[in-house]
Amino acid sequence: MADFTLFFNPMSRALIGKWALEEAGADYAISLVEWDNKPAELLAANPLGKIPTLIHHSAEGDYAVSECAAICHYVADVAAPALLPTDAEKADYFRMMFFAAGPVEAAVSNKAMGWVPDGERGEMTIGYGSFERVTAMLDGWFAERAYVCGERFTMADVYVGSQVDWGLRFGSIPAGANLEVYAARLRERPAYAATMGGIPG
Ligand SMILES: N[C@@H](CCC(=O)N[C@@H](CS)C(=O)NCC(=O)O)C(=O)O
Structure with missing residues (x-):
């Protein structure tokens, strides 16, 4: 087995x-x-x-x-x-894993379903604020980093990178310049190709 x-x-x-x-x-x-x-x-x-x-x-x-x-x-x-974070990488690793699983997932899903937080009160109450704030944060994260934790690929890139890759491919995340470069980097990985082989792009 x-x-x-x-x-x-x-x-x-x-x-x-x-x-x-x-x-x-x-x-x-x-x-x-x-x-x-x-x-x-x-x-x-x-x-x-x-x-x-x-x-x-x-x-x-x-x-x-x-x-x-x-x-x-x-x-x-x-x-x-080897794909776990080092002590110095843990803050970025956990922060961005949870950010992607919570705020990013919720903001993208809600927008796809046609619901947006209502006005200032909605933005302050809903944990992700607004779709625009979430996607700007995501794009900004990769302005000076090759991967979630800096210059080294970790398992956080599989999860965060999947949100980015799918979002860009299906148009549910706006095509920020930094996100495009990040996604292109991930798509070159043999394990990504082994996973997506035969999946329509
Ligand atoms: N929060 C879950 C979401 C998983 C999810 O929604 N999977 C969908 C497919 S993309 C599913 O299993 N849908 C079938 C169903 O709900 O019956 C995760 O991050 O793993």
């Missing part, structure tokens, strides 16, 4: 889990999920029925992990410590 099973569909965020496993060089198996016929094993592991959901077949037993950002960090932690 492989070390990991990834519940997956190629037209979904499950690509983020696959990219993380590819970057880690992990031994994994894919369990293909059809939207109208989800496997009982997926629903047992994740009652939300969302993918990616990852099962780690460890020596101690099976562990289930859901949420893309958690999966990325978990895979680095158990299978690719």
Whole structure:
């Protein structure tokens, strides 16, 4: 048995889990999920029925992990410590992982669904402020950094980079100059190509 099973569909965020496993060089198996016929094993592991959901077949037993950002960090932690942040990188790593999983995800999803925070009170109350503030922060982050943590690729780039890559490809994030350069850098990675091979651009 492989070390990991990834519940997956190629037209979904499950690509983020696959990219993380590819970057880690992990031994994994894919369990293909059809939207109208989800496997009982997926629903047992994740009652939300969302993918990616990852099962780690460890020596101690099976562990289930859901949420893309958690999966990325978990895979680095158990299978690719070189992709974890150093002490000096931790602030950037965790800050941007959580920023992408919370404010970025919410701002992009809400805008896609046609909802924006209402006026000054809305901006002050909603955790991301506004879509424009979030995307400006994201683009500005990469003005002087090649990667999330500076000059070195870490697992945070799989998650943050996926948000950027998908956002640019589908037009849900405006094409800031710094984001374009960052995304182009990530697309050159062999693990990215191994993940996206055959996925329409
Ligand atoms: N917050 C989750 C979102 C996962 C998610 O929404 N996945 C979608 C596919 S992109 C899904 O599984 N949809 C199927 C469903 O909700 O039934 C994460 O970051 O992993």
